[in-house]
Amino acid sequence: MAHVALLIVLFPLLGFALVLFNGSELSERGAGIVATTAVFGSFVATLVTFYLYLHHETAVTIHLFNWISAGTLQVPAGLYVDPLALTMCLFVTGISTLIHLYSMGYMAGDRDVCKFFLYLNLFVFSMLVLVLSDNLLQTFVGWEGVGACSYWLVSYYFDRDSAASAGKKAFLYNRVGDIGLLAAMFLLFNHLHTLTYTTIFSLASTLSPTTATLIVLALLLAATGKSAQIPLFNWLPDAMEGPTPVSALIHAATMVTAGVFLLVRMSPVLALSANGRATIAVIGGLTAFVAATIATAQKDIKKVLAFSTVSQIGYMVLAVGVGAYGAALFLMIAHAFFKALLFLGSGSVIHSLHGEQDMRRMGGLAKYLPLTFPTFLIGWLTISGVPPLAGFWAKGAVLTSLYALNKALYALGLLTAILTAYYMTRLFVLTFRGNERFRESFHGEPHESPWVMTVPLVILAALSVLGGLLDLPWLHQHTLETFLSPSFATTAVVAQSSGLQISLAVADVIAAVIGLLAAFSLWRDRHENPRLEKSFFEQVWHWDDAYDATIGRPLTSLAAFSGTVIEERVIDAAVMGSASRMRRSSEGLSKLQSGFVRHYALAMVLGVAVIVVYLVAKVGS
Amino acid sequence: MMHSSVWLSLLLLLPFVGAAVALVLRRRQGAAYLVAVVTSAIEVALSLFVAFSYKSTVAGAQGFDFAVRHVLSNPLGLAYDLAVDGISIWLVVLTAVTVLFALLGARDRRDEGSYVAWQLLLLGCSMGCFLAHDLLEFFIFFDLILLPCYFMLTRWGGLQGRAAAMKFFLYTFLGSAFMLVAIIYLGVTHVHEFGGALTFAYGAIGQTTTSHVVSIWLFAGFAVAFAVKAPIWPLHTWSPSTYEQAPAAAGVEMSALLSKLGTYGLLRFAVGLLPAAQSTVRPVMLTLAIISILYGALVACTAKNLRTFIAYSSLSQMGFITLGVMSGSVIGTQGAVFLMLNHGLITIGIFLLVGYLERRRANVTIAELGGLQRPMPVYAGIFTLLMLATMGLPGLSGFVGEYLILIGTFGTHAWWALAATLGVVASAAYWLWAYQRSFHGAVDATNAELPDVSSRERAAVVPMVVLIVVLGVFPGPVLSRISTAVTALVTHVSPSGVSK
């Protein structure tokens, strides 16, 4: 099993190396094939590992080599294969394969295709390192690695200033979050003298509650950065500057869930701090709601999906906060299916319109896109929570656990569900129904995408439909949750009566239907409505402006002040000032050098006279 | 069993011989250049040999190996005394590597014979500093280094090279004067305490006891000299002008190598010899380190050209190293030594790259760059990697050092470590700022035609890239050799820091 698990990680690295060193010789198609095959190999290796795991049923640590060893800090490089890591690996490699395949079509004709696949493979490698790591520091390697790949891929169209800035923004926001992860590691190491997961888990109970809370809050900060939660969520919409497959892979299905993964991974520490978990839940709930409100007012199709992603991850964080780790993972997987589907679908739409992303200039596309349309329809219904699609079950699992623990958060979650159905329906209607508004700006006929792009759509649509099977509540046991439970510290006990469960499910459906109907009635025959698209929402609650005013501009002026005033007029002026004073005074002193030998001799004699007088006085006294 | 002492003497003397030969051959430029390259290549090989055969377990030597000592003058306390331990050995390697790659990557054909002779002298003097096991000997080499720097700046530097050289010279010379006072005081105190002939031997001086107040003053004397060299805020203002005016090779050597002398000296002498002062000076030095980190990051954002940008970036990075050096923890100090090596390697790469750009377009004013990734993708790729290494991206070598420094410092001085962690964000901010302005965006007509790095240029930079990746993934061989020496030093200074 060890060797196969190692292959999971090595395949994408191999693909990366192949593309890197043969980049100039590979055609763009060749690069795509190499990269896709590598990731597919990784997927197969994951399947084999999964199969082997089902036989042994024990988590395995694979020690590779000693990475860092300094004093008491011993960090090995190793893989930790447990249900959580395996589950993550399965959907990461699976979806990555599909998106690689899709990219071969979407990116065809781009001049930097090799580089694109290079980054993409490196990303998959980093993501796998992140989830398979057996210690926090190695997770951090993957954590930063995916961040760097995200930077490259967001600023992939680097000629555009907006893309370059978006990449920078993504990286910086992630770095702020990284402070949290670093701080968490510092605290853990300082108290437990280890960063290895298994040791942390066994020693976690020795942590004091305060320390545990601090660690949890630090981890939360890390998660807010990577998983785009309040207060660090506003980089994700900007990240849509990247190519659409990137948005689907990194900014919807995989990387952004890393924060949730980290929190789940550290569940034994989370278990020690009720306050910490409460904070997580509140942050998650708020993010889910705020992002959903923003999504209702966006005009760019990818921005709607981006905020929808933020909102959905908010749900996952919320679930983690209330201890429903299984539900969080369930939603994460389901979300990976349907959000990848939606993004790829939107990518297909954009592709068909040669880069148009504004929904006001779409409409009536259903008949031009015979495959994209039905698959997108499935995606839309799934995320809206229509039974019996995966979204319904996953969201239902989260909301059910919520109801048991906190009614206020449950209400917020339900409200968000309504909003979700609403904005997704708006998106769907604006894109596929109504007049063909794209005619004004787009000349030509929209065309369906090639098979490499539509095949992933079909597969993802199927997964979205069937994903609910992973964890149906009334099967004799929750399959996914049972499978995962060895990885969790404590599983939330959701012991509701089946009657209550059914009424909660009905409430979910009602919420979805309210959202759907409202959106249909409001948006069926219009494409703009200032009253419904509040600029406050469209401007992301002025979040960017607030940061700019409180942090960005003060720092910019501080930098300018340091560079011009402190650096030049204070420090350097002090140095150069003393230098010039020294020069002036020595110019004055040099006047004493008259050039007359006899003057100098006289000075000597007078000096001797002084000494003699001193001696005489000393002898005389 | 201790190693034969001949290797260190070879390491030390070979560059001087090479410099003499290069000087003799200076009219035949190619020959002088060849001599220089061969000399420094042999130095690299020798230093690697010494590094890998170094044994940390020589009895009673506290991690020192290859020791050799001859007293040259009893009344002056002057001695020829060489030894390496895990701290200095990697800096010795770095020294050799830096000069070799500066020669390879930044060839300058104006009066080349003299130029390479100066570079070899610089190599010899830096070797002397890192090999010296005697304070006076160290001081002599430390000040001798100024000569090659000064002449390289004035004769091969930019238009304001003369002014920059004067500023650099006076700054460092004045700084080292304070150190000389401290060294003499220590030597004389040792004679008073133990009797015998005047000596400045490192081991002997280490036994000298100084009172708390006196050791603070002595520390200040050392710290001024080393803070100038590193540089540490607020004694850094020589560095932007010097980095801006230095010729490419000298720039590589000064940024990658000389800055390490500051932090190395700080660790070896100011920290290692004055345990009594630590409790008082640590908070001060740690604060200065953090100011360096954040201030360097801030001012880097206002830098007009890439060279001053690197100067401020170095200020920030050296702040990290200072933090580790002053942390009083084994892990942090080990990280600092590791980062010294790696910051050196990274800076060699970056400065060479900037030099390449200067060959193509005369100046590196950031405002005139933009979109370079389009015409020069390989260049941009290498630059990105070096940038990420500086920013401390895990998997690259810069991270290991930075991380060890932070986690070690957290164990002893948690708040300072947290403040320094802000530098992680700050470094990303200013690097990405510079990168975006230089490499992203639309490319204008003049820049669009720039050729990408040639294979010859690539040959000088790619080894750095490889080393950075390899050391990021397998830091073990380096870290393990650092360990004993650092543990001995930190145990000597603050027994409580050992477990941290």
Next chain:
Amino acid sequence: MIAYAFPSLAVFVVCALMTLGGALGVLLVRNPVHAALSLILSLFGVALGFLAQQADFLAAVEIIVYAGAIVVLFLFVIMFLGIDRHSHREVEPLAGQRFLAALGVGIVVLGVIALIASSHWVSGVPSVSTNGVPLAPGSGNITQIGDAVFTTYLIAFEATGALLLIAVIGAVNLARKERPRVGEEVA
């Protein structure tokens, strides 16, 4: 008051008169040639002082080297350069130089005399610090100096030899007429 033997007193007085008189002559006469001759007078006085204090060898050397060689060199240069004609007592151009010089010199000389007067080691009794051997007059003195120079002070003696050689080479080099070097143009 101690009565001193008349001959030694007389010798001292003559020595002092010759020495100081010669010195003042150097100081006061206008013509450099005359100054050189006064210098010889002064040097003879010093030689007399040497003789009176058991330094017979030095007295001989004094006359041979100083009077015989050095002053002749002076005279030679004066004649060679022909500066005896326009040598005249000018107005001192440096303000206060003479006054300050007199003041400084006066203070030093008087101070030194005061110190001599107040010091105990000038009691007049010959000490026996070095091996108790008193300095011999006459040829014995030559033996003593010879012993010292060629044993204790041998290295210094050799060094003076080198010094003299260097001085000679230097002087020759300085005094010779500068000729344009081969291959270089005359400016």
Next chain:
Amino acid sequence: MNVPAAWYLVLAALLFGVGCFGFLTRRSAIIMFMCIELMLNAVNLTFVSFARTLSDVGGQVSVFFVMVVAAAEVTVGLGIVVAVFRRRTSTSVDELSELKG
């Protein structure tokens, strides 16, 4: 009874004073050299006096060396005077003030 050494010391002091004063006030380089010789002889006299007082032949040896050095000094010094005179046609040291600040 001989005259005490102190008398010779006083004599030497006076001789030194005269030489020194001459050095400070005369402008001709040759006369200044002569004044230096006077001062050196004053010193020699003290050496000899002390040698007698202390019965140490070392004092006399010192005089011997002083004479050698004086000879060397005069040789070089007069060489310089000649060289300067060639360029300036004057032996006044006041005209040699290029080294002023």
